[in-house]
Amino acid sequence: MGVDKPGALGVGTPAFLTTRLDFVVNWARRNSLWPMPFGTACCAIEMMASAASNFDLARFGMERMSFSPRQADVLICAGRVPYKLAPVLRRIWDQMMQPKWCISMGACASSGGVFDVYSMVQGIDTIVPVDVYIPGCPPRPEGLIYGLMMVQEKIRGESLSRHGELRAEDPLAVGRPRADEQEVADLTGPFGNSTHQNRVSGLVETGAIGRPEDRLP
Amino acid sequence: MPDKGSAAPAPDFWSVASGPGRSPEDAPEREGPASVPPGNPTVTALWEQFPDGVRRNRVCAGDEDVVYIDPERVTEILGWLHETPDQQYDHLADVTAVDYGGGRPIEVVYQLWSIPHRAALRVKCELPLDGLEIDSVTGIWVGADWLEREVYDLFGVNFRGHPDLRRILMPEKYAEGHPLRKDFPLRGRFSRAEQTRRALTQDPEDYYMPGEIGERTPQVVGSGADGGDEAVGGDVGGAGAEGGGDGL
Numbered sequence: 418m419g420v421d422k423p424g425a426l427g428v429g430t431p432a433f434l435t436t437r438l439d440f441v442v443n444w445a446r447r448n449s450l451w452p453m454p455f456g457t458a459c460c461a462i463e464m465m466a467s468a469a470s471n472f473d474l475a476r477f478g479m480e481r482m483s484f485s486p487r488q489a490d491v492l493i494c495a496g497r498v499p500y501k502l503a504p505v506l507r508r509i510w511d512q513m514m515q516p517k518w519c520i521s522m523g524a525c526a527s528s529g530g531v532f533d534v535y536s537m538v539q540g541i542d543t544i545v546p547v548d549v550y551i552p553g554c555p556p557r558p559e560g561l562i563y564g565l566m567m568v569q570e571k572i573r574g575e576s577l578s579r580h581g582e583l584r585a586e587d588p589l590a591v592g593r594p595r596a597d598e599q600e601v602a603d604l605t606g607p608f609g610n611s612t613h614q615n616r617v618s619g620l621v622e623t624g625a626i627g628r629p630e631d632r633l634p
Numbered sequence: 635m636p637d638k639g640s641a642a643p644a645p646d647f648w649s650v651a652s653g654p655g656r657s658p659e660d661a662p663e664r665e666g667p668a669s670v671p672p673g674n675p676t677v678t679a680l681w682e683q684f685p686d687g688v689r690r691n692r693v694c695a696g697d698e699d700v701v702y703i704d705p706e707r708v709t710e711i712l713g714w715l716h717e718t719p720d721q722q723y724d725h726l727a728d729v730t731a732v733d734y735g736g737g738r739p740i741e742v743v744y745q746l747w748s749i750p751h752r753a754a755l756r757v758k759c760e761l762p763l764d765g766l767e768i769d770s771v772t773g774i775w776v777g778a779d780w781l782e783r784e785v786y787d788l789f790g791v792n793f794r795g796h797p798d799l800r801r802i803l804m805p806e807k808y809a810e811g812h813p814l815r816k817d818f819p820l821r822g823r824f825s826r827a828e829q830t831r832r833a834l835t836q837d838p839e840d841y842y843m844p845g846e847i848g849e850r851t852p853q854v855v856g857s858g859a860d861g862g863d864e865a866v867g868g869d870v871g872g873a874g875a876e877g878g879g880d881g882l
Contacts, residue, residue, distance in 0.1 A: 500833035535822030598827040
């Protein structure tokens with residue numbers, strides 16, 4: 418608390434001011450999180466259920482689903498993201514104002530889920546930084562609420578004095594992958610059920626045929 | 635499938651796809667029209683009208699009539715089915731394709747429905763893998779536009795005379811090929827890192843034609859059969875100019 422002199426109660430010291438200011442600012446931020454819903458699949462149904470009366474996200478200060486990224490604080494990516502949608506998601510994230518947070522809701526957004534296929538982003542953390550991953554397929558509304566409360570806890574621990582390092586982003590990296598190439602390639606190691614491919618092999622020669630009995634004699 | 639007492643054993647639903655020995659190429663080039671009694675009178679009419687254009691027919695899943703026709707005469711035969719008063723197949727429910735793998739030809743499937751006669755008909759064209767070209771039927775049903783784009787996108791079938799043949803589902807500059815082919819690897823041909831990098835370097839507005847977004851005049855599509863591709867490509871300029879190629 419920065420109380421260094423007895424009797425002075427620390428009034429006027431920078432540490433006292435910043436910690437009190439942190440408390441007020443973080444209290445305001447975490448209780449007025451406006452979500453930017455990026456719902457692409459069944460997780461979005463649970464997200465809508467979370468916002469509806471039974472679970473009522475408004476209790477947590479998320480009264481308004483902000484469908485404009487410029488007025489949003491937390492991006493909730495609910496559902497699978499194909500590569501065709503990746504630049505859209507990245508652009509929405511880049512359009513959001515600082516400070517901003519990101520929740521990856523569900524297995525598909527977090528890791529690609531069962532869609533380990535040619536068209537699907539294997540985890541949105543290769544595209545945008547993620548604060549909280551919510552497991553589930555889809556997660557129940559309680560899961561999403563718990564994830565949002567974890568974001569609130571994270572905000573509670575933030576400090577204005579350390580804000581730069583917490584939220585550092587390279588403006589030159591806008592529109593570029595967040596994770597570097599090796600990081601993306603190492604996401605899950607070699608491909609599970611394919612003997613023809615791994616993630617780092619790039620363009621591969623493959624004789625893959627759907628069923629063994631389909632092979633030419 | 636119940637045996638209908640035909641001379642040759644009729645192929646059941648899965649037999650065409652089940653083994654190399656029973657591929658469509660092994661079947662005789664032409665069978666008699668009565669090899670399987672068709673439930674739809676259109677099949678018999680097709681045999682009478684186009685004895686050279688119809689290759690064979692069969693009944694699938696109990697009561698679904700399938701007619702295999704010559705790919706070179708697809709617009710002629712489907713146009714006849716559309717125009718003839720006794721047929722009037724005015725609803726093109728779907729255009730899709732099937733790749734059975736193993737080097738067998740890709741089948742382009744036209745699922746037709748006649749609203750006045752309440753009759754369904756499935757017309758198939760077999761295209762060899764080294765000649766994936768067929769005439770577009772957008773001149774008959776305008777609704778075939780996007781369906782043929784989808785078949786082009788996912789199977790690489792070129793539709794001659796299509797007014798706007800470019801990818802519809804995959805990204806405009808997708809360079810890994812045609813994903814629904816049997817020889818396409820499940821996770822694509824590039825590494826995940828390369829796929830991510832390529833995805834993020836795309837402009838989402840590349841997916842659209844001028845006029846599909848913004849306030850510019852919408853393009854007239856589906857009006858002409860010839861030269862439409864060049865005209866469209868010229869208007870796009872850099873955005874979609876390289877979109878047609880699969881880059882392999």
